[in-house]
Amino acid sequence: MAPLETLIRRARALLPDEGVITDRARLRTYECDGLAHYRVTPALVVIPETAEQLAEIVRCCAEQRIPYVARGSGTGLSGGSLPHAEGVLVVTSRLRAIKEVRRADQRAVVEPGVINLDVTRAATPEGYYYAPDPSSQQVCSIGGNVAENSGGAHCLKYGFTTNHVLAAEFVTAAGDRVRLGGDAPDSPGYDLLGAVVGSEGTLGIVTEVTVRLVRLPEKVVTLLVGFDSTDRAGAAVSAIIAAGIVPAAIEMMDALAIEAAEAAVHCDYPAGAGAVLVIELDGPATEVDAEYADVVRFCEETGAFEIRTAKTPEERVLIWKGRKSAFAAVGRISPDYIVQDGVIPRTALPEVLRAIAELSDRSGVRVANVFHAGDGNLHPLVLFDDAVPGAGEAAEEVSRGILDLCLRHGGSITGEHGVGADKAAHMPKMYAPDDLDTMQLVRCAFDPDRISNPGKIFPTPRLCGERPGRRQGAHPLQQAGVAEVF
Amino acid sequence: MSDSFAGRGPLRSDPREASVSRPTQSISGVRPGRIERPTSTAEVAEVMRAAAAAGESVVPTGAGTKLGWGNPPTSADILLDLAALDQVSEHASGDLIATVGAGTPLARLKDHVAAAGQRLALDETISGATVGGTLATNTSGPLRMLAGTMRDLLIGVTMVRADGVVAKAGGKVVKNVAGYDVGKLLVGSMGTLAVVTEATFRLHPVPQTSRWVSLDARDAAHAAELTQAVLHSQTVPSGLEVDVTAGGVRVDVLVEGRPEGVAGRTAVLTDLLPGSEVDERAPAGWGRYPWEDTADEHLGIKVTFRLSGLADVVEAAGEHGLRGSAGVGVAYVAVPADRDITEIRATLARLRETAGRHGGSAVVLDAPGAVKQQLDLWGPVPAVDLMRRVKDEFDPDHRLSPGRFVGGI
Numbered sequence: 001m002a003p004l005e006t007l008i009r010r011a012r013a014l015l016p017d018e019g020v021i022t023d024r025a026r027l028r029t030y031e032c033d034g035l036a037h038y039r040v041t042p043a044l045v046v047i048p049e050t051a052e053q054l055a056e057i058v059r060c061c062a063e064q065r066i067p068y069v070a071r072g073s074g075t076g077l078s079g080g081s082l083p084h085a086e087g088v089l090v091v092t093s094r095l096r097a098i099k100e101v102r103r104a105d106q107r108a109v110v111e112p113g114v115i116n117l118d119v120t121r122a123a124t125p126e127g128y129y130y131a132p133d134p135s136s137q138q139v140c141s142i143g144g145n146v147a148e149n150s151g152g153a154h155c156l157k158y159g160f161t162t163n164h165v166l167a168a169e170f171v172t173a174a175g176d177r178v179r180l181g182g183d184a185p186d187s188p189g190y191d192l193l194g195a196v197v198g199s200e201g202t203l204g205i206v207t208e209v210t211v212r213l214v215r216l217p218e219k220v221v222t223l224l225v226g227f228d229s230t231d232r233a234g235a236a237v238s239a240i241i242a243a244g245i246v247p248a249a250i251e252m253m254d255a256l257a258i259e260a261a262e263a264a265v266h267c268d269y270p271a272g273a274g275a276v277l278v279i280e281l282d283g284p285a286t287e288v289d290a291e292y293a294d295v296v297r298f299c300e301e302t303g304a305f306e307i308r309t310a311k312t313p314e315e316r317v318l319i320w321k322g323r324k325s326a327f328a329a330v331g332r333i334s335p336d337y338i339v340q341d342g343v344i345p346r347t348a349l350p351e352v353l354r355a356i357a358e359l360s361d362r363s364g365v366r367v368a369n370v371f372h373a374g375d376g377n378l379h380p381l382v383l384f385d386d387a388v389p390g391a392g393e394a395a396e397e398v399s400r401g402i403l404d405l406c407l408r409h410g411g412s413i414t415g416e417h418g419v420g421a422d423k424a425a426h427m428p429k430m431y432a433p434d435d436l437d438t439m440q441l442v443r444c445a446f447d448p449d450r451i452s453n454p455g456k457i458f459p460t461p462r463l464c465g466e467r468p469g470r471r472q473g474a475h476p477l478q479q480a481g482v483a484e485v486f
Numbered sequence: 487m488s489d490s491f492a493g494r495g496p497l498r499s500d501p502r503e504a505s506v507s508r509p510t511q512s513i514s515g516v517r518p519g520r521i522e523r524p525t526s527t528a529e530v531a532e533v534m535r536a537a538a539a540a541g542e543s544v545v546p547t548g549a550g551t552k553l554g555w556g557n558p559p560t561s562a563d564i565l566l567d568l569a570a571l572d573q574v575s576e577h578a579s580g581d582l583i584a585t586v587g588a589g590t591p592l593a594r595l596k597d598h599v600a601a602a603g604q605r606l607a608l609d610e611t612i613s614g615a616t617v618g619g620t621l622a623t624n625t626s627g628p629l630r631m632l633a634g635t636m637r638d639l640l641i642g643v644t645m646v647r648a649d650g651v652v653a654k655a656g657g658k659v660v661k662n663v664a665g666y667d668v669g670k671l672l673v674g675s676m677g678t679l680a681v682v683t684e685a686t687f688r689l690h691p692v693p694q695t696s697r698w699v700s701l702d703a704r705d706a707a708h709a710a711e712l713t714q715a716v717l718h719s720q721t722v723p724s725g726l727e728v729d730v731t732a733g734g735v736r737v738d739v740l741v742e743g744r745p746e747g748v749a750g751r752t753a754v755l756t757d758l759l760p761g762s763e764v765d766e767r768a769p770a771g772w773g774r775y776p777w778e779d780t781a782d783e784h785l786g787i788k789v790t791f792r793l794s795g796l797a798d799v800v801e802a803a804g805e806h807g808l809r810g811s812a813g814v815g816v817a818y819v820a821v822p823a824d825r826d827i828t829e830i831r832a833t834l835a836r837l838r839e840t841a842g843r844h845g846g847s848a849v850v851l852d853a854p855g856a857v858k859q860q861l862d863l864w865g866p867v868p869a870v871d872l873m874r875r876v877k878d879e880f881d882p883d884h885r886l887s888p889g890r891f892v893g894g895i
Binding site: 284 | 578580581582583603624630634635637638645647651652653654655657658659660661662663664665666667668670671673674675679680690691692693694714717718720721722743744745746747748749750751754788790791792793794795814815816841844845846847849864865867868869870871872873875876877878879880891892893
């Protein structure tokens with residue numbers, strides 16, 4: 001029997017009818033994630049309802065050497081859960097129980113399909129919340145967050161997924177179920193969980209996640225500040241950081257991004273602004289009050305022409321609505337766009353923004369800028385019209401140029417969207433061959449047969465078992481046709 | 487007397503001794519064959535390549551303050567002294583990052599960045615400890631409640647692999663999800679995966695004001711109750727510690743921030759902890775192990791637990807008392823090493839059982855060699871097979887610190 005047939009038979013025995021999808025038309029609904037221009041129809045989709053079912057599917061994949069790709073809500077922006085044409089897509093959306101919320105321990109235990117915001121909803125009655133808040137938090141899953149090490153606007157102060165995940169039940173590429181980390185901190189041994197978080201599903205699949213809950217702040221103040229230029233807004237950010245203030249968030253949008261948000265959600269941002277900052281302070285009331293006075297002063301000193309402070313929760317939501325809808329909003333002013341995700345040292349912001357503007361002027365490709373200004377994470381939106389011949393290519397060239405700028409300033413090709421299928425080719429620009437080879441050692445330890453989400457992150461995976469640094473020509477096994485490089 | 491060097495001053499010997507081929511230091515009782523003192527990453531790579539060619543084992547060290555931690559290595563042909571890699575090579579204050587050599591004393595890094603009003607928000611739990619040693623053992627103190635541990639502060643690393651290949655992981659920006667976070671694997675790996683030669687950290691601003699609010703609790707249950715009250719309050723402490731001694735049970739809370747803010751939060755805390763005292767200086771023993779001055783005569787045990795397990799852990803520590811971060815679920819117990827081994831084993835078993843019941847572990851960090859040999863230092867380690875596979879990939883010949891870590895790694 002063909003390997004895939006064996007897997008389908010096993011899956012049908014294991015799962016209810018609706019949990020095994022083989023129909024071509026239905027398979028196609030899973031052909032992409034949030035990065036919709038990469039499309040691959042998987043050979044099979046399975047939707048397990050228990051961790052054991054999921055592990056059994058992976059075991060069968062391991063036996064049959066069938067590649068598998070895990071998918072949560074499919075909101076990823078780098079093609080991290082792009083299916084494999086000969087592989088199975090393992091969807092975790094039915095593993096969505098919130099198992100425990102323990103106030104006394106400041107912990108919640110959830111399944112990977114649980115929606116990010118639902119963890120906060122479950123913890124709020126206890127006075128707690130789950131801190132990492134990607135813009136897609138209403139739909140993205142915790143499993144996906146773990147895979148991508150998701151951040152969000154508030155990670156400037158509170159850190160990323162990796163700082164909030166304490167333990168996980170994990171299914172290895174062999175289908176073994178193991179516990180990584182623990183309920184208590186500093187589990188003895190290597191920090192395997194630290195390697196798994198952010199590994200984009202290439203090391204295995206988490207089936208249960210223990211997260212840290214954070215006390216809801218006593219006071220939250222949200223400001224919307226208008227400047228006539230991104231330079232002035234950037235100067236305000238520098239002044240705030242230099243004063244030792246760590247706001248919960250500092251977000252910047254430029255004129256084009258403001259225009260788009262305004263068109264889409266009527267967020268009523270200051271008219272004529274060349275840039276706005278969304279600044280949020282949170283914490284103990286007395287602390288926030290003291291910081292607020294300073295932040296207002298710094299904004300005034302750096303030339304803010306309007307400082308608006310949310311007086312009600314509704315006003316706060318409206319301020320954030322403009323920011324959080326920015327990506328989709330760009331669709332209102334351009335038929336097509338590329339969402340870029342790069343990081344620079346924060347102090348390089350003015351220089352890099354000027355260089356992006358030059359790139360845009362030279363190419364005639366419009367770029368709207370939205371970013372987490374506090375930590376230098378840029379999200380330039382490169383606008384184009386795919387109906388115009390050559391426009392897509394021009395936009396991609398600008399998009400690549402922006403990543404090159406980030407690297408030239410000592411930054412990163414991705415701050416939170418991941419490498420996925422999209423940026424694997426850029427990895428050698430950021431890391432030397434030996435750096436990438438070292439990462440592959442981790443891969444080989446976890447998944448020597450490379451069946452867990454193959455083809456992501458790394459442009460040229462090493463053949464496991466090969467001694468490092470001594471690769472010359474084709475591997476003997478490859479030459480003999482015994483093994484092949486994915 | 488312990489034959490380990492734990493808790494003593496820096497190991498770094500007089501430069502004139504560099505040519506002396508018979509080292510006097512020991513690694514948990516094992517005397518290394520010779521000492522190598524490279525001064526750069528390239529020289530470390532040379533040493534590692536030569537060691538690989540000669541089939542020699544290598545144990546990296548910084549100031550040597552924790553050379554006595556872990557199991558005795560099964561072999562130690564070379565003690566790789568990284569103390570000469572002691573420069574702060576970059577401090578980008580506007581970006582709140584610093585890059586330093588692994589041999590740099592934590593204190594020097596702190597002094598360096600303090601000039602710009604910044605700090606590495608990590609306690610120096612043993613005087614003289616280096617950046618590399620702190621990374622390899624993942625030590626932390628009260629401030630972990632605010633900023634986490636080394637794993638949360640490390641953003642980039644340069645390492646020399648067992649085969650002599652130099653590689654980097656992470657970078658110099660705080661936010662970066664490109665590729666695997668290899669740095670996290672190195673944190674706490676006791677020098678068994680690769681030799682870290684340089685590390686980049688995120689820094690935090692030095693707070694304008696710090697206040698300690700301290701209270702003598704009636705007993706462990708009371709301390710646990712107070713701890714929960716502080717945890718659920720709106721005071722956002724930077725540290726929440728307990729210190730249990732023969733003299734009683736003390737709860738210490740650190741709040742940091744702007745003067746007005748700290749005043750408000752201190753007022754809330756003194757309401758929560760009636761009878762407490764407020765001080766501008768840290769209480770005695772803050773951020774130091776309870777065995778600090780008597781490491782030669784004690785076992786140092788690290789116990790971790792869910793926050794709700796505090797009272798049980800205090801009870802399990804019994805007459806030995808404990809000190810640690812109640813607000814995070816980590817405590818340290820000093821057990822006299824001259825007790826009968828049966829009694830020591832029973833104490834360890836009791837701590838392990840209690841910690842296990844509360845989702846944690848009890849690990850013997852430090853102990854005199856003779857006692858250590860008779861104990862399982864780590865206790866149960868989940869996923870140890872996967873850890874062995876990681877070790878085998880990074881160091882297939884088990885050249886680096888062989889046997890010092892969990893599961894014989």
